[in-house]
Amino acid sequence: MEKQVLVELFGEVEKDRHSKLVTLDRQLPRSCLVNQNLLPVRDSATKMIFQAAKAVLGVSSYVDGKLLNRSSGFLIEWGEASTILTSALLIRSKSPSIDEWSGKDEYVPNSKVFVHLLDKEETTLVAHLLYYDKHYNVALFRVDMNLGAQNLCFGSEAMCGQEIFVLGRDAGLNLKIDHGSVQYKGPSIYNRHHYMFFSCVIAQCGVGGPVIDFDGAVVGMANVQGNRFIPSCIILKCLDMWKKFQCIPRLHMGMKFSAIKFLDPAHVEKISRKCNVNAGLIVEEVCGGSVAEEVGVRTGDIIECLNGECIATTIEAGVFNIRKEIYGTKRLLLTLSDDMEIITEDSRMFLLPDLPPIAAACSCNISKKAIIVCLQEIVPKVFDDDVGP
Incomplete structure (x- = not known):
């Protein structure tokens, strides 16, 4: 009897030991690379993803010692310190409306954020918030350590129909790999204009992870849960503005x-x-009290170009107004701000408090001159007067 007890006890000990061995871990979530449709590229894709995965980290945020959010991020720079790009949703505490233009989301910039490294000990480091943008939902954090991973290179903008991978880390720091293709669709009336879409659906743990092509180049970031991502062209512009001005100002078109x-x-x-x-943007809604409304832009108008540059998608910045075969040229005096734009039918455009209304982001080194946008139409009128101070 005693021998049988010892045998059972030994069996339990061995079972517990096996459960801790990574080589015998059968509970890992399956990745898309085991799918039959990826069999022809499995070896090459695996090699590419393993290389990119070295820069993909887990991040988590806490408020008063309680977990706020857990997601992913990836390294974009390092030296004596390393910079991590992720989604601002990491520090978002409330999102009461499906309409992103309502401006009702709440963020906790003073939350405590940790970066979970990929070493054997799974070291955790405190991350310091450098900047976050509520409009684009991007955030930059600094870690006071040279992480020394392979830098991910940004590629060109993803094209409709292009196949992509989305990388992330779950709570156990296991690599999350999703595969899909860029969809032929644009944002809904509730979405910000800068989104593109893919066929896969990203879970919360994958938010903030890179969207990469089959060469391993970053073509976007999955900065929200679901099937949307922000393309590399927007990310690069945001990073460039932040490096120059320490903020990401943008025109509020209303x-x-x-x-x-x-x-x-x-x-x-x-x-x-x-x-x-044949191409352009249809005005779906005009913000009440905005400059666009004051100059006569109405729902149903077609916006085709901005300052002579043609526009085909909401990601591109361009405006052209056509309505009922009435053509002319309109000028918009727009607000420049690094805060999110709020659009409702009964409210005015959102400005940063206590900053000049024409260049609300002038807390950085942005010119205080007004920004003039010409809505050029089929028979343009020429305006030669200079932009006033």
Whole structure:
């Protein structure tokens, strides 16, 4: 009897030991690379992903000792200190509305953030917030240590139909790999204009992870949960502005758009026949009290170019106004701010408090001159007067 007890006890000890061995871990979540449709590229994709994964880390935030959010991030720079790019949702505490333009999300910038390293000991380091942007939902953190991982290179903007991978880390720092293709669609009226879409769905742990192509280049970041991502062209502009001005100012246009490009081809053909326009943005909503409303921009107008630059998607910055075959040129005096833009039918555009209304982001080294945007139409009028101070 005693021998049997010892045998059972030994069996339990061995079972416990096996459960702690990474070589015998059968509970790991399956990655997309085991799917049959990726079999022809599995070896090459695995090698590429393993290299990129060295820069993908786990991050978590806490308020008063309680977990706020857990997600992913990736290294973009290092030296004596390392810089980590992730989603600002890491420090978001409330999101009461599905309409991102409502401006009702709340953030906790003083939350305590940790970076979870990938060494054998799974070292945890305190991360210091450098900057976060509520409009683009991006955040930069500094870790006072040279992490020395392979730098991820940014590639060109993802194209519709292109296959991509999305990398992230779960709570156990296991690599999360999702595969999909860039979708032929644009943001809804509730989404910010800078989003692109993929066919896979990203869980919370993958938010903040890089979207990479088959060469390992970063083409975006999964900065929200679901099937949206912010493309590399927007990320690079944000990083460039932050490096120059320590903030990310942007023009507040006071309008919501949808792209003609993503409509049903039959609808696009009808717009082409009736309006003689093949590409551009349709004004879905105009903010009450905005400059756009004051100069006569209305729902249903078509915005085709900004300062002579043609625009086809909401990611691009361009404006052109056409309505009922009435053509002319309009000028918009827009607000420059590094805070999120709020658009509602009954409110005015959001400005940073206690800052000049024309250049609300002038707490950095931005010129205080007004920003003039010409809505050039089919028969443009020429304005030669200079922009005033």
